[in-house]
Amino acid sequence: MAINILDCPAEILQHILLFTVLNRGVKRGLRLRLVCKVFADLTKYAVYQSLLLDHFYAPDVGYLWQIKNHHGAETFWHKYLVQRVLTEKDSAVGRYVDIREVAQQICEELGSGSDLRATVQRLCWLALDGKTTFPGRPRARSSSPREPYDDSPKYDPKLSLLSAAAHFSLMDLVDRLLSEGHCPTSCGDLFPPAMQVAAMDGNANMLERFQQHLPEYEELLGFHEWRGKAGPCSVIGAALRGDMDILSLALYPPSRTTIQNKDYAGQVFGEIGTLSPVGRTLRKAQRRTNNPEMFDFIDKFFKESMSVTDLYTELIWYSRAGVISMVRYLLAKGVPVHNPLGYARPVDPPLVEACKGGHDEIVDLLLQHGADPNYGADRMWPHTALPMAASSGSLTIVRRLLDHGACVNELTENLENLPAIWYAIAIEHTQMVELLLARGANLYAGGDVETKTAGWMAESALEMALELGMDSMADILRGHGIMVTSPMTNSGYAPWKRWPMLITASNFGEWAE
Structure with a gap:
């Protein structure tokens, strides 16, 4: 039965x-x-x-989650971190036990009625900022600093506690830790520096308390960086928050004697060099905001405004991150959708970056502004839009690109750029495979259509399907007469083994939520 x-x-x-x-x-x-x-x-x-997520490769998930659009992936990883922090017993595994110990200390400070799970949940959002390429496993302990301006040991439980105390507005605990000599601009590794946390939270009182504790300006020898009342942590935190009032407080602490002066950290307003320690801080903050007004405001501090080429680089970055407010702002400023230097640099254009992340609204904007879905197909680099859209798992974007003239059988001179149909098979997306076939995708690329002799692309796809147990994909391929005549498994050129990150869509949220 x-x-x-x-x-x-x-x-x-x-x-x-x-x-x-x-x-x-x-x-x-x-x-x-x-x-x-x-x-x-x-x-x-x-x-x-x-526990497979401890070892799952998902680049950039969690990094700058405050402004990036991960389509729900950050929520998925956050829930996993919470579970691991609450249940892990071995302190040698990841940093889960370390986070739980900080949460327990916070609960002790909060007193009766505090809830460990709720505390862990809040702290795990902070922990996401210290991501690795394996978001389910917080970074291992190390002796090297996390940030160039951080002169603290890699792992310091008191600095991590200071960041947590700032996040929970525990001023008494903050004062005790400051009196012990723990610096709010240093990173204890589990969470961002306490001063950055205060700015990200929009906690003006906490930010002012940290400013009182710091010198006006101190250059850190050996790091070519600096710290002081006006940053850099506070400025970066304010940029991530996108709050102009907090940015103003970060740039101009109450201790300033001449409020009208727009100079910053001893540097003349409008004359700051991009390569100076203060200039690097401002440029980093500028790239960490999703607020066009703030982006424009920070740019006024520099001796030279960003060139068209620089702005094009920013367009690539924001297209990759999925920050539509900044993409719309840059396009409105007239930033080109293709490299103004032609093929001078081997970088993927904004459209391809948006496709990788599954950012359909940004893809629409770029197409409306003249982005060519086939741009770069005649070069050894970069990647092209349709295959990367297929690898991200977005049927909507694949259809949009095809409607805008994307070549369904695109094969570049770079053999590492496989056609869209291969990626659709790799992620087991039946609807996408059917759409691409209906639009003329060629399974016999590199072979002979007349005799239905498959080339290496289709054979590798079938071999991958059979080896990974993707029965539905194998049935589709065999239904078109594809057979494996020259196995790649032992050749060292099996694409599904060499490029797992391309099979793994960066738009993880659509898979998980």
């Missing part, structure tokens, strides 16, 4: 899903959410239980 798996008790079904995820891996495991509503509710927790 056949047994319906959905009739199993929830505990058994959860156990089955756990072992299925362990077998399939993170990305393919999350695909189980599409099976039915029951699976949708339980699969995410099976992925958490597997």
Whole structure:
């Protein structure tokens, strides 16, 4: 008699899903959410239980989460961090125990009625800022500083506690830690420096308290950086918040004797060099805001405004980050959608970066401003839009690009740039595969269409499908007569092994939420 798996008790079904995820891996495991509503509710927790996320490669997720658009990925990783912090017992695994110990100390300061889980949840948002390329595993301990302006040891529990105390507005604890000599501009590694946390939180009283504790200006020998009442942590924190009032407080502490003077940290307003310590701070802050008014305001401090080429670089960065307010602002300023220097530098253009992240609104904006979806197809570099859109898993963007003339069978001179159909197969996106085939995608690229002899692209796709157990993709390929005649597994050129980050969509949120 056949047994319906959905009739199993929830505990058994959860156990089955756990072992299925362990077998399939993170990305393919999350695909189980599409099976039915029951699976949708339980699969995410099976992925958490597997602990595979400790080793999952997801570059930039969590980094600058305050301004980046990760399409919900930061929420997914935050929940995983909370679970790991609350349950991990081994202090040698990641930094989970360290975060929990800080949370316990905060709860002691808050007194009765404090909730450990709620405290951990707040601190894990701060911990996301200290991401690695493996967001589920906070950075390991090390002896080197995290930031160039940070002169503290890599791991200092008191500095981490100071950042947490600032976040929870525990002024008495902050004063005790400051009196012990712990500097608010230094990073204890678990969280951003306390002064930056105060600015990110918009806590003006806390920010002023830290300013009182610091010298006006102090250059850090060996780091070519500085610290003082006016930054750099506070300015960067204010930029991440996008709050002009907090930025004003960060730039001009109350201790200034001449409020009318617009000079900053001893540097003449409008004459600051971009390579000076203070100039580097301002430029870093400028790239960490999603507020066009703030971006423009900071630019006025410099001796020279950004050139068109510099602004084009910013357009690439904000397109990658998915910050639509800044992309719209830069396009309105007349920043070109293609490199003004032509092919002078091997970088991906804004459209490709937006495609990688699955930022459909930004893709629309760039296309409206004349971005060519086939730009760069005749070069060894960079990547091109349609394959990167396919790798991100966005059917909407793939369709949009095709409607704007993207070449469905695009093959660049760079053999590492596989066509869109290969990536659609790699991420098991049946609808995307069907769309690309309907629009004329060629499975016989490199082979012979007349005799239906597949080239290396289709053969590698079938070999990948068979090796990874992607039965639906294998059926589609075999249905078109594709066969594996020259296996790549042992050749060292199996694309699904060489480029896992391209199979792994950067737009992780669409898979997880």
